[in-house]
Amino acid sequence: MLEATGITVRYGGRTALEAASLTIRPGEVTGLAGPSGCGKSTLARVMAMMLRPDAGTLTVDGVPVTGWRQRAPRDLRTRVALIYQQPRLAVDPRLRLAEVIGEPLAANGRPDGERVAELAALTGLTGELLTRWPHEVSDGQLQRACVARALTLEPRYLVCDEMTTMLDASTQAHLVAVVNAYRERTGAGVLAISHDPLLLDRWADGVVDFAGGQGPTPGQPGRALRST
């Protein structure tokens, strides 16, 4: 299980999350809903170990993630992959698509062209597209590469933060199917963050409403960083 307990995050003087708790179980899709600014993305970053909380604990399959400042330990960090809302802000513009997908493998010192091609094909990217620069492809194509990249190290958990908000219905259906097939094959747990109730209704096994107050797990929900 990927378990966040009592997570508090402050940006400057403002509290983005206060004592929030959430559990992701292997093989399940947990939906997380709530309005803009309620702290969903902050929690996503905490659970993917991209952000160190000011208080609270995160445990990955029973191992507490503690004692880090700049980076969480690699063997824990690579168990969770994060897919962002805006692919254009999530890739290095100086890498070709094949390099974007293979970046985690290269960073781990084991580049693997075959694996890259296989993952790319899974998300619908083939041939010449893989030699393109990010500025030469559409948002949908770039997000396909980001999904492939997230799967390269076979994470135990996937955090999808508004993964399909920018995309048309067909690309959305495709990428959700890719994530679901990966989950079924590997038993990975998925956190699906979205403000679209129809999508979560279709995709998630259960939904935590982050603004509404009472999630299925103990602890306090996120508090609004700002209201709209």
Added chain:
Amino acid sequence: MTQPVTGRGRLRVQDLSVAFRIPGARVQAVDRASFEVRQGRCLALVGESGCGKSVLAHALLGLLPGNATVSGQAWLEHGAEPVELLAASQAVLARRVRGRAIGLIPQSPATHLTPVRTARAQLQEALRELGSRAVADDLAARYGLRPEELDRYPHELSGGMAQRVANVIALAGDPWLILADEPTGGLDRPLVDRAMTTLRELCDEGRAVLLITHDLRAAEQVADDLAVMYAGRLVEVGPAAEVLGRPRHPYTAGLVAAQPNRDFVPIPGLPPELTRLPAGCAFRPRCGHATERCATLPPMDGGVACHHVLEDRHA
């Protein structure tokens, strides 16, 4: 307080094409698009990212970069003197069209605003340029903004407030045609709903609305008419309820079926590159109905451009 905008103004687009020259290639971003939007009606132009929707909007406002070539006609018919937008000079567009006849609600309003000035300063600039005597506070109040909210910088605005500021600026010159280019990008559902309600109200006041979006559900909420674009070409046009309720083009049917509350099944394959469209129907490589006939481009006939119109099969 709001003056109803009355009249029989319309935007009539005929065979609009836009191509870009890039090193070693030619990108046909829009290919002979024809449609019409009238006062009191909302036309939604839908299609996936990169299909040419935004290029079309920019062509209408004369905002394309220098490597673009445009052909066709776009008549802005309102009052005594119609303007043909594609041939009009920048001076005419600036003096008579932008902000006055056509108001643009931009993609991602928060990033469209200058970060270094307050919302009020930017609204007042628009009013000054338009020679309007409207008071910023009154105008803002009409669209649900409090005076103190106008004194914020863009980074201090929530998504919903930034959206409203963009609306107020677009409407400062009281345009009769609203061009909304992906106005819901990154907004959550309640804010999308609110943005669509606002567009519907603008329609009901008698304005014409051209909504450009990839969000079929948003389009369904507000549009009277729908135009579906694929790889730079319109493939199906008609009343929104009919097009979405009984799609006749296989691409439209695929988009409708891909929605999470329907089959949630993607259309196979990827959209083609605009630099090398397949001969004939551009949807052919992804289409389950395609035959050899599809190697010739199907003409737009009765609101649908397809050799294998779906109603034939279901009749």
